[in-house]
Amino acid sequence: MNLPVTRKFYLVLLTIILLFPIFSTTYAFGQEIDTAKLDIAVSRSKKAAEIIKAVMTLPDGKGIPKDVIEKANVIGVVPDAFQLSLLIRRAVRGHGVLSVRRETGWTLPIYYFYGGSGGPSKAGAKNFDIVLVVVDADLNGDQSDKPKSDKKKGKAGNAKLFLYSFSDGVLAPMKGVKNHVVFINSPSAVYDESLNKLVYGVKGDDIVSGKTADPKLASPDVAAFRDALTELYQVK
Numbered sequence: 001m002n003l004p005v006t007r008k009f010y011l012v013l014l015t016i017i018l019l020f021p022i023f024s025t026t027y028a029f030g031q032e033i034d035t036a037k038l039d040i041a042v043s044r045s046k047k048a049a050e051i052i053k054a055v056m057t058l059p060d061g062k063g064i065p066k067d068v069i070e071k072a073n074v075i076g077v078v079p080d081a082f083q084l085s086l087l088i089r090r091a092v093r094g095h096g097v098l099s100v101r102r103e104t105g106w107t108l109p110i111y112y113f114y115g116g117s118g119g120p121s122k123a124g125a126k127n128f129d130i131v132l133v134v135v136d137a138d139l140n141g142d143q144s145d146k147p148k149s150d151k152k153k154g155k156a157g158n159a160k161l162f163l164y165s166f167s168d169g170v171l172a173p174m175k176g177v178k179n180h181v182v183f184i185n186s187p188s189a190v191y192d193e194s195l196n197k198l199v200y201g202v203k204g205d206d207i208v209s210g211k212t213a214d215p216k217l218a219s220p221d222v223a224a225f226r227d228a229l230t231e232l233y234q235v236k
């Protein structure tokens with residue numbers, strides 16, 4: 001059915017008005033950006049900041065060991081990670097932020113996807129926060145703060161990875177290479193470049209490596225996680 005031109009025009013206009021709040025945009029780096037996704041980025045950094053502050057203020061013996069904290073090269077947080085257990089297998093997924101410790105201080109938060117799998121567990125689903133700490137990482141000097149990969153061993157040099165779950169104010173180890181407490185096997189993290197490019201205008205690796213040490217921010221609030229680490233740690 002062919003509609004009159006005037007009616008078509010008003011239908012199109014009405015559609016635009018109704019959809020505008022959903023696809024609301026603003027401008028950064030000379031381009032339009034999705035404000036809804038920017039809100040997600042800001043919220044994730046703020047939540048991660050709150051979590052790391054809560055973890056670092058836990059009483060001695062209930063938080064991350066002091067020697068692990070002092071040697072930390074990388075710290076990441078995955079707010080509200082999701083775990084699904086099917087008796088013989090479990091899987092954990094989430095979206096988080098991480099920051100690398102450089103001589104000049106902690107980097108801005110890099111956005112990433114987190115995934116891990118583990119062995120038998122009671123069937124069910126639950127949510128909890130994850131805190132990730134890497135110590136003794138073999139960093140690539142001034143060129144990059146990413147651990148060098150050892151293809152033969154499949155490990156990042158002598159780096160040790162510690163994973164903790166945090167729920168209801170209780171911190172518990174998930175995986176610590178040092179003490180072989182295995183809860184989740186094969187953890188992996190992949191940059192969420194859609195958010196990194198949205199927030200910084202560059203890739204996550206550019207932030208990690210220091211190539212873009214002080215990028216323009218789509219919103220100053222995305223630095224919340226970095227600012228929290230700066231308050232909690234003394235830069236040597």
